[in-house]
Amino acid sequence: MFRQRLYSFICIRDDTQGWARLYHRCMLVLIFVGLIPLLFKQEHELFLWTDAAVAFMFIVDYILRWLTADLRNPKRGILAFFLYPFTLPAIVDLLSILPTITVLNNSLRLFRLSRAIRILRLISVFRMSHHSRNMRLVLQTILEAKDSLIAVCYLSVGYILLSALLIFNLEPDTFPSFFDAIYWATVSLTTVGYGDIYPTTTIGRIIAMFSSFCGIALIALPAGIITAGYMNAIQTKIERNH
Numbered sequence: 001m002f003r004q005r006l007y008s009f010i011c012i013r014d015d016t017q018g019w020a021r022l023y024h025r026c027m028l029v030l031i032f033v034g035l036i037p038l039l040f041k042q043e044h045e046l047f048l049w050t051d052a053a054v055a056f057m058f059i060v061d062y063i064l065r066w067l068t069a070d071l072r073n074p075k076r077g078i079l080a081f082f083l084y085p086f087t088l089p090a091i092v093d094l095l096s097i098l099p100t101i102t103v104l105n106n107s108l109r110l111f112r113l114s115r116a117i118r119i120l121r122l123i124s125v126f127r128m129s130h131h132s133r134n135m136r137l138v139l140q141t142i143l144e145a146k147d148s149l150i151a152v153c154y155l156s157v158g159y160i161l162l163s164a165l166l167i168f169n170l171e172p173d174t175f176p177s178f179f180d181a182i183y184w185a186t187v188s189l190t191t192v193g194y195g196d197i198y199p200t201t202t203i204g205r206i207i208a209m210f211s212s213f214c215g216i217a218l219i220a221l222p223a224g225i226i227t228a229g230y231m232n233a234i235q236t237k238i239e240r241n242h
Contacts, residue, residue: 003067006064006067008020010061011068024130027127027130033050034058036050037050055097058127062090062093062094062097065089066084069083089130092126093127093130096126137233137237138226142229144229144233145225149222149226152218152221152222159189160182160185161185163181163189164178165178167184170199170203170207171199171200171204174198183197184197188208188211188215189211190215191216
């Protein structure tokens with residue numbers, strides 16, 4: 001009975017109210033607080049205290065989810081406890097906790113922390129799916145539309161490679177390496193156009209124009225797919241509530 005209440009407390013649902021909703025809101029705030037040190041190059045003593053608070057709450061949340069793993073996957077029974085640390089959400093949670101712990105260890109001079117490891121803090125953003133119903137709805141929409149999105153990705157990658165191959169062979173002086181051509185094709189396809197590298201011949205410019213027009217269509221496809229799926233999910237949710 002206690003674990004059932006605990007599971008309903010940490011698992012975000014449409015009917016989440018009271019202390020459970022406050023808990024999830026506090027966790028969302030802690031996720032962003034844990035990213036604040038990345039905004040500064042220097043270490044501040046205040047960050048050590050905030051890191052300790054964030055690490056403590058993240059560890060508690062991880063343990064609570066581990067203790068209720070069988071309630072999340074009742075079909076697996078007791079096996080769910082052993083499988084939980086190897087699930088994607090658990091791995092994301094663990095990686096988001098690790099940088100904070102290493103910061104605390106660094107303060108005790110057990111070993112020095114490189115700035116590259118601190119970037120792992122960004123993984124904590126993915127924890128939002130645990131505590132935000134809107135985020136869970138977006139992720140669910142993306143998963144349901146994964147086949148269409150994968151098809152668009154294949155099409156985009158194929159078109160980038162084809163454009164890069166064409167421009168690389170047509171303008172070898174402008175694009176000294178194939179990576180430069182890939183970079184230009186990606187920038188052109190997304191219609192960003194930094195202007196740091198660009199074709200200089202007539203045929204190259206024609207390819208650039210065609211690539212930009214195709215980019216408008218290809219970039220719009222994922223946005224349309226996700227938006228349509230999200231609106232359908234919201235409509236289904238409204239109908240279910242009524």
